[in-house]
Amino acid sequence: MGQVYKIAVVGSGPAGLSAAVHAAKLGLPHVLLEKTDHLSDTIYKYQRGKYVMATPDVLVLRSDTSFQAGTREEILGVWDNECEFHQTNVQLNADVQKITGEKGNFTIQTAAGDTILAEHVILAIGTQGNPNTMRCPGGDMPFIQYQLDDPKEYFDENIVVVGGGDAGIENALGLADDPGQGNNVTLLQRSDGFPRSKPANVALLESAKAQGKLDFLTGTTPVKVEPGVLTVETPDGQADLPVDRIIARLGSAPPRKFVESIGIEFGGPDRDALPVLSEVFESSVPGVFVVGALAGYPLIKHCTNQGYDVVEFINGNTELKPADEPILRDIFDGLPGEYEVSDWLEILRNKVDIFKDVSVLQLREFMLESTMHYKKKGEVVFERNALGDSLFAVVGGTVNVEINPADTSIVVPLGDGEIFGEIGLISGRRRGATIRAGAPSILVEMPARAAKKLIATTPAVKRAVDDIATERQIKQIFGNDISPEWIDRLKATAELLQLKAGETIIQEGDVSTDVFIIRSGSVIVEKNIGGKEIFLSYVAAGAFIGEMALFEEGKRTATVRTTIKSEVIKLPGDIFSAMMDERPMIRKRIEETIAARREVNSFIESQKSGFGSVVDLYSSVANFLLEEGLGEATDALLIDESLCVGCDNCEVACAETHLGISRLDREAGKTYANIHVPTSCRHCEHPHCMGDCPPDAIRRAPDGEVFINETCIGCGNCQRNCPYGVIQMDRVPPKKPGLLQWLLFGAGPGPGQADKAWVNKVATEAEKTGMKVAVKCDMCKGIKGGPACVRACPTGAAIRVSPEQYLNVAQRKGSV
Amino acid sequence: MARTKPNRKTHRDDAQHVSFLRHRNFRYLKLAMLISIVAIIAYFFVDPTPRHNGGTWYGYTLGTIGAGLIVWLTLLGIRKRAITQGAWSLKAWTSAHVYLGLSLLVIATLHTGFQFGWNVHTLAYTLMMIVIISGAFGIYFYSNVPRMMSENRADNTQQEMIAELNAIDAQLEDAARPLSAQYVSEVQRAINDTKITGGLFTRLSGRVNKCASMRALSRLRAVTEGSTTSVDEAGEDLGSVISILDRKSVMLNRVRRHIRYKTLLELWLYVHVPFTIFLLGALTAHILSVFFYW
Numbered sequence A: 001m002g003q004v005y006k007i008a009v010v011g012s013g014p015a016g017l018s019a020a021v022h023a024a025k026l027g028l029p030h031v032l033l034e035k036t037d038h039l040s041d042t043i044y045k046y047q048r049g050k051y052v053m054a055t056p057d058v059l060v061l062r063s064d065t066s067f068q069a070g071t072r073e074e075i076l077g078v079w080d081n082e083c084e085f086h087q088t089n090v091q092l093n094a095d096v097q098k099i100t101g102e103k104g105n106f107t108i109q110t111a112a113g114d115t116i117l118a119e120h121v122i123l124a125i126g127t128q129g130n131p132n133t134m135r136c137p138g139g140d141m142p143f144i145q146y147q148l149d150d151p152k153e154y155f156d157e158n159i160v161v162v163g164g165g166d167a168g169i170e171n172a173l174g175l176a177d178d179p180g181q182g183n184n185v186t187l188l189q190r191s192d193g194f195p196r197s198k199p200a201n202v203a204l205l206e207s208a209k210a211q212g213k214l215d216f217l218t219g220t221t222p223v224k225v226e227p228g229v230l231t232v233e234t235p236d237g238q239a240d241l242p243v244d245r246i247i248a249r250l251g252s253a254p255p256r257k258f259v260e261s262i263g264i265e266f267g268g269p270d271r272d273a274l275p276v277l278s279e280v281f282e283s284s285v286p287g288v289f290v291v292g293a294l295a296g297y298p299l300i301k302h303c304t305n306q307g308y309d310v311v312e313f314i315n316g317n318t319e320l321k322p323a324d325e326p327i328l329r330d331i332f333d334g335l336p337g338e339y340e341v342s343d344w345l346e347i348l349r350n351k352v353d354i355f356k357d358v359s360v361l362q363l364r365e366f367m368l369e370s371t372m373h374y375k376k377k378g379e380v381v382f383e384r385n386a387l388g389d390s391l392f393a394v395v396g397g398t399v400n401v402e403i404n405p406a407d408t409s410i411v412v413p414l415g416d417g418e419i420f421g422e423i424g425l426i427s428g429r430r431r432g433a434t435i436r437a438g439a440p441s442i443l444v445e446m447p448a449r450a451a452k453k454l455i456a457t458t459p460a461v462k463r464a465v466d467d468i469a470t471e472r473q474i475k476q477i478f479g480n481d482i483s484p485e486w487i488d489r490l491k492a493t494a495e496l497l498q499l500k501a502g503e504t505i506i507q508e509g510d511v512s513t514d515v516f517i518i519r520s521g522s523v524i525v526e527k528n529i530g531g532k533e534i535f536l537s538y539v540a541a542g543a544f545i546g547e548m549a550l551f552e553e554g555k556r557t558a559t560v561r562t563t564i565k566s567e568v569i570k571l572p573g574d575i576f577s578a579m580m581d582e583r584p585m586i587r588k589r590i591e592e593t594i595a596a597r598r599e600v601n602s603f604i605e606s607q608k609s610g611f612g613s614v615v616d617l618y619s620s621v622a623n624f625l626l627e628e629g630l631g632e633a634t635d636a637l638l639i640d641e642s643l644c645v646g647c648d649n650c651e652v653a654c655a656e657t658h659l660g661i662s663r664l665d666r667e668a669g670k671t672y673a674n675i676h677v678p679t680s681c682r683h684c685e686h687p688h689c690m691g692d693c694p695p696d697a698i699r700r701a702p703d704g705e706v707f708i709n710e711t712c713i714g715c716g717n718c719q720r721n722c723p724y725g726v727i728q729m730d731r732v733p734p735k736k737p738g739l740l741q742w743l744l745f746g747a748g749p750g751p752g753q754a755d756k757a758w759v760n761k762v763a764t765e766a767e768k769t770g771m772k773v774a775v776k777c778d779m780c781k782g783i784k785g786g787p788a789c790v791r792a793c794p795t796g797a798a799i800r801v802s803p804e805q806y807l808n809v810a811q812r813k814g815s816v
Numbered sequence B: 001m002a003r004t005k006p007n008r009k010t011h012r013d014d015a016q017h018v019s020f021l022r023h024r025n026f027r028y029l030k031l032a033m034l035i036s037i038v039a040i041i042a043y044f045f046v047d048p049t050p051r052h053n054g055g056t057w058y059g060y061t062l063g064t065i066g067a068g069l070i071v072w073l074t075l076l077g078i079r080k081r082a083i084t085q086g087a088w089s090l091k092a093w094t095s096a097h098v099y100l101g102l103s104l105l106v107i108a109t110l111h112t113g114f115q116f117g118w119n120v121h122t123l124a125y126t127l128m129m130i131v132i133i134s135g136a137f138g139i140y141f142y143s144n145v146p147r148m149m150s151e152n153r154a155d156n157t158q159q160e161m162i163a164e165l166n167a168i169d170a171q172l173e174d175a176a177r178p179l180s181a182q183y184v185s186e187v188q189r190a191i192n193d194t195k196i197t198g199g200l201f202t203r204l205s206g207r208v209n210k211c212a213s214m215r216a217l218s219r220l221r222a223v224t225e226g227s228t229t230s231v232d233e234a235g236e237d238l239g240s241v242i243s244i245l246d247r248k249s250v251m252l253n254r255v256r257r258h259i260r261y262k263t264l265l266e267l268w269l270y271v272h273v274p275f276t277i278f279l280l281g282a283l284t285a286h287i288l289s290v291f292f293y294w
């Protein structure tokens, strides 16, 4: 044992590095511990030559490590130099495994068996976690690697990729793509299929196997690794595979377990939960500080600033205002009252219930993404049927909810601290009512992603929001005639079910009168006619189902199952009956819904005898479309291939209206009974692509369009997360000569996406090497006339529809 | 509960696939019929002196309408490519193009007053007829080919089909290695001379004469079938080469059919568009000559 450092920094990403360099500059005794043999492993692992963005622009950089937008190599080079220049004390290959002790006296142990003593610990280990390793005998052979930087580097090798997740599949495809490399690639997958991978990736893998480019073995696990040979257990017994290199992609274990082992508490059990931190980044273990991505700040600039700040705090600086102070000041600017940022944060925490349990630090972050509104009396906050998914809270004043669109004088007032907009947030559907300020009001609006994070990280918030949402959903569906007592009774018995895709909620023939509210996701209703499941209708979130049995002696007349992962509220049938008996208005309302549904059912039954095959075909088309992800779509491009002449004018139109890059691939995608689902965004209810976007660049516009704004940093996360493979990473091509010049003089490549050869010839060096950004369909947001692909189709083959319009309208007409 | 669709006005039809021929319940067919019937009735009721021709006021009226129509019909080529903002739909344009284009059969014919000769006027008329007739072929192909093309390609794109052919070739090369030299060279030729398609007639026929792969397939088949004893080298190797060649021929046929369909859908445009240009030239000459040499 030796010296006791004042500060030990664990992890040398932008956050940890900045902290260590600042400590070095201040002359504090310090050490920087890094697991790998180089600094900043997350950035080190970016793709070669990747252009790294320095967003948000408004945030000033406050650190002794410099950072500006540039290539991965430039940034890593600068940091290496600065680290050396400030004589930072770095220990590489120091994988920290255990931290014990208390403030002033921590003991840090590394995998190599070293022990380091420190008064304070700064934990900056990011969120990448540790890759899971091969556990079988020989799992430590030197030719096993857990990362593949450049698949083009390997030639004439026997390579086995272990793990059939997306990463494994992408690696295997990359290695086998060019037969010229002469690699013999085999992928091993433990389960029988590839249930967790993107269908697009699985399709590529299968086609590569069919083309003889590679092989994969399912239901297969590695048993033993020896030089040159990998023994595997297959469903048909053991087999030996020749092997020169093993690439294991077994996923990674998030760092949470390690962090909790130190004693640090998290905000909740949710996967997205963050460590609970004080205003100065101190965790629930005094003396241990958490900064960077692990603290919930996913951008490099945030990380760098926090590294600096936390060392200042430890060094006794209590005056320091966080670097985001000016941004927050701007957010609160223009509101009545002469308050400082810190005053506003206190007001928010005191007034708004859901902020009560939120730390000031967390609140600062939420506020960075949020907007403050000051509304005059009578001003509209949002309109009924607008598609929005942000969450609002009243900080001061009142807003009126116009619950009856026919008579706007009937309102429900909401006062200080109450929230609204939560149904749009949960269901991803349209706003149920217009909201107007009833008095001059101060409101806070949190975008969906921030609000969801808040809900996920603080269980108290989740409970509060769930409760309010259930209550309001009951009101919205059954009308406001329902009295508070009944709401309380319904709420007390309501059960929230989390269902996977394809689960049955109601089984035809069963006896039960429970009623279900679809809170998120969607369901389909089917009826068994003549031994076949016949599709009756598609029901989206925000509606209820199961009420028919109340009028049919409790017998279920159809089967209902989820099309995608859904949340459903179950209300017991007996309470429901009692309520209807007492409240004739509610009975009437429900009877109306039933009349409409009966009509559909009897229509289908009548069709069945006449043109049975039409109804059959219709059912199978409906199932096909739901398999293709339409169950979670709000708007999808469908092409009728009996009309499509393959002119690709749809792609031309898309490229012409979208910076020269087509966001749809007409020919790719599956087809059934002439209905083709091309590769194009479905504008999912809960877009998978949004989840992991560091700058939060993927947004939902008021009309429901999911789009990517200009803050995209090109990290490619959304491309990996979209299950339908509709996002591409690309550079904006140079500008083309105009249409007339092309028509008259043949100048340029003509309408549509320019071919590579032309781009390579014309593009400037900057255009050729610029950063690739994520591009996807934005449903022609802001373009008058709507989707260009549809308008430009000469034959009527291409339409953009919401699944319920398509499925339910086509059915009524009895045509597919 | 149905949500309204954002960012566009909704028409009942927009949520379904409706062909350009049936657009808005045959709106433009009805318009074209109306124009044609009015023109025919007027033809018999108007009594021009000395007789019907382009020079009467009736002839002028039809001539102006006809020329206007032709110019407008030509503009479809621009409309298709100028992707401007606004509520236009190319489907509506195509629908109107087809039916109003066909109404030219009546309008232009009546405009001539059935006076034909060896002159620029009749030339313009003939060119117009060629454009219209080629358009009619277009409609025929547009109505029949897409379904066949869709079924033939199943879920594959053309690129995927060609990639698959290359992969089959790689397998062929491997599988043929153990065979004796004479067969190897046959298979090599099948690999090296893969001609997916050729000139126009080859494309249209969907077949390739002297396709090296088909020939290799039939020759190797003959070897296994012809003799029971002379398959001295591993019959199994030959068998697997044959089955790969078989797969290749199925795939080749599929790509060739795909290309045949694509050609059918485009070919008529190679008459329709150039003749439109010639027509515009002849039409200009026709109008100028009428005004200058009247």
Ligand SMILES: Cc1cc2nc3c(=O)[nH]c(=O)nc-3n(C[C@H](O)[C@H](O)[C@H](O)COP(=O)(O)OP(=O)(O)OC[C@H]3O[C@@H](n4cnc5c(N)ncnc54)[C@H](O)[C@@H]3O)c2cc1C
Residues within 6 Å of the ligand: A010, A011, A012, A013, A014, A015, A016, A033, A034, A035, A036, A039, A040, A041, A042, A043, A046, A051, A052, A053, A054, A055, A094, A095, A096, A097, A124, A125, A126, A127, A128, A291, A292, A293, A294, A297, A298, A299, A300, A301, A303, A694, A713, A714, A715, A716
């Ligand atoms: C592909 C991709 C592209 C991105 N592009 C951008 C961009 O353009 N601009 C931008 O601002 N952000 C970008 N980001 C986000 C950004 O890279 C991260 O948010 C940032 O690196 C987080 O910094 P950090 O210091 O918190 O942690 P990390 O950078 O993750 O660093 C953690 C370090 O700790 C080490 N470590 C982990 N565990 C231990 C342990 N037990 N003992 C010792 N050391 C340990 C790791 O090896 C690593 O070096 C991108 C992210 C990805 C994945």
Ligand code: HEM
Residues within 6 Å of the ligand: A647, A794, B070, B073, B074, B075, B076, B077, B078, B080, B094, B097, B098, B099, B101, B102, B104, B128, B131, B132, B133, B135, B136, B138, B139, B142, B269, B272, B273, B276, B279
């Ligand atoms: C004199 C009359 C006509 C003229 C000048 C004319 C001209 C044109 C032009 C310039 C195009 C654009 C081609 C392109 O850019 O791809 C076109 C397309 C077309 N025309 Fe005509 N046309 C005429 C009559 C007709 C008739 C009578 C029919 C049908 C019976 C017809 C059917 C079509 C069709 C189907 C298209 C293709 C639309 C598409 O795929 O975009 N045309 N025509």
Ligand code: SF4
Residues within 6 Å of the ligand: A680, A681, A682, A683, A684, A687, A688, A689, A690, A706, A721, A722, A723, A724, A725, A726, A727, A776
């Ligand atoms: S890009 Fe996003 S919204 Fe579009 S299909 Fe993919 S996950 Fe859904």
Ligand code: SF4
Residues within 6 Å of the ligand: A653, A654, A655, A657, A658, A662, A663, A664, A680, A776, A777, A778, A779, A780, A787, A788, A789, A790
């Ligand atoms: S809706 Fe617009 S952005 Fe989307 S695919 Fe069609 S043309 Fe492209």
Ligand code: SF4
Residues within 6 Å of the ligand: A639, A643, A644, A645, A646, A647, A648, A649, A650, A651, A666, A792, A793, A794, A795, A796, A797, A798
């Ligand atoms: S524009 Fe219409 S007809 Fe042409 S390729 Fe696209 S969907 Fe097919």
